[in-house]
Amino acid sequence: MDIKQSATLAKNASIKLGSCDSALKNKALLEISKNLIARKAEIINANKLDLENGKKEKLSEPILKRLNFDENKIEDVINGIDSLINLNDPVGKTLAATELDEGLELYKISSPLGVIGVIFESRPDALVQISTLCLKSGNSALLKGGREAINTNRILFEVIKAATEAVGIPKGWLQLLETRDDVNEMLKLDKYIDLVIPRGSNEFVQYIMNNSKIPVMGHADGICHCYVDKDANLDMAVNIVVDSKTQYVSVCNACETLLVHKAIASAFLPKLKAEMDKKNVELIGCENTKKIIEVKMATEEDWKTEYLDYKLSIKIVDDLASAIDHINNYSSGHTETIVTEDKAAAEQFMDLVDSSNVFLNCSTRFSDGFRYGFGAEVGISTSKLHARGPVGLEGLLIYKYKLFGNGHIVADYASKKKTFKHKKLL
DSSP, X not given: OOHHHHHHHHHHHHHHHTTOOHHHHHHHHHHHHHHHHHTHHHHHHHHHHHHHHHHHTTOOHHHHHHHOOOHHHHHHHHHHHHHHHHSOOOTTOEEEXXXXXXXXXXXXXEEEOOEEEEEOOSOHHHXXXXXHHHHHTTOEEEEEOOGGGHHHHHHHHHHHHHHXXXXXXXXXXXXXXXXXXXXXXXTTOTTTOOEEEEBSOHHXXXXXXXXXXXXXXXXXXXXXXXXXXXXXXXXXXXXXXXXXXXXSTTSTTSEEEEEEETTTHHHHHHHHHHHHHHTTOEEEEOXXXXXXXXXXXXXGGGGGOOOOSSEEEEEEESSHHHHHHHHHHHOOSSEEEEEOSOHHHHHHHHHHOOSSEEEESSOGGGOSTTTTTSSOOSEEEOSSSSOOEEEOTGGGEEEEEEEEOSSOOXXXXXXXXXXXXXXXXX
């Protein structure tokens, strides 16, 4: 089957899927969970094969960590599915209602986007998260995972496809793409695909945008910052920075650059270094950082780099305004956090930092669809379209207007025989 045929099947299925009731979709999600458990050994064996091939190909340690899909990861995606089941169905909700005139009522109703093409990195758990979010929101999906996860992705696709079709979800709603040629062909299918969500490097996202008429939503690099203010609780700051950097280094919401107010740098940085040394984190820093702790010299390029590894760049700044300027200049617009006891400084930081997620006194690792209560996410949007930040169910919806009349015609209003009331009902 070629990509156009796959897209056609997905498009046709999306019309029926968009009208499936909540009970059927939740039944399908529950069936996916059961099948993941039943075929757990097969899934893990397929993943082991991908990991072995990855090691032979000398893939980097961060990529291998993202590629790993063990029993714990399976449990995580099942928890995500359970969370999705417990969420209200987002489709068919009345968002607004207006009485245009007596007997003429206009309703704004939430509806699925239609067909979504998602190109994602080496994480097999992303395939499950994206598929189940699309299912719950009534969207068909064309999925293209990383080549290095091909065996894991194949069996996960089989599990989800079989589970959903068994309970009556329209056939063809989920399609798996496997080659770069598939991606290039997909980008031409603007008549069939309503949205593309690419997850990858900045260059990759720009390539997708420049080579398709299909709307694109997504984020590129995850260059996230922690800023430790002069009025920070130092012990709290150490814990937050360590968690932001090391809780899971190979993800887009891990901290890559630490900014420290000059007034507390001498007290804070030695404490931080002692903890980072325990985690084997390589620290690099500006000239002023080098005067306080032993680090390698950071370059201009480091402020623009997403390491996805046990490496952190540090810069000492003069004040809050300097920290905000640095972030707005170098950040990818993903997630930033400030550690401070000064409410005015916190408010200024959170208002002026132009990123999709801005935190106070907590780890950058909280920017996640599951942790936000969205069930899961298809990715993080750093653009300023209809969805920003972790994109869960609501980010996969659009709306339509439904107008209910009783023989109403425009001529009556054009001739002034009748006039509009425009009374808000909701």
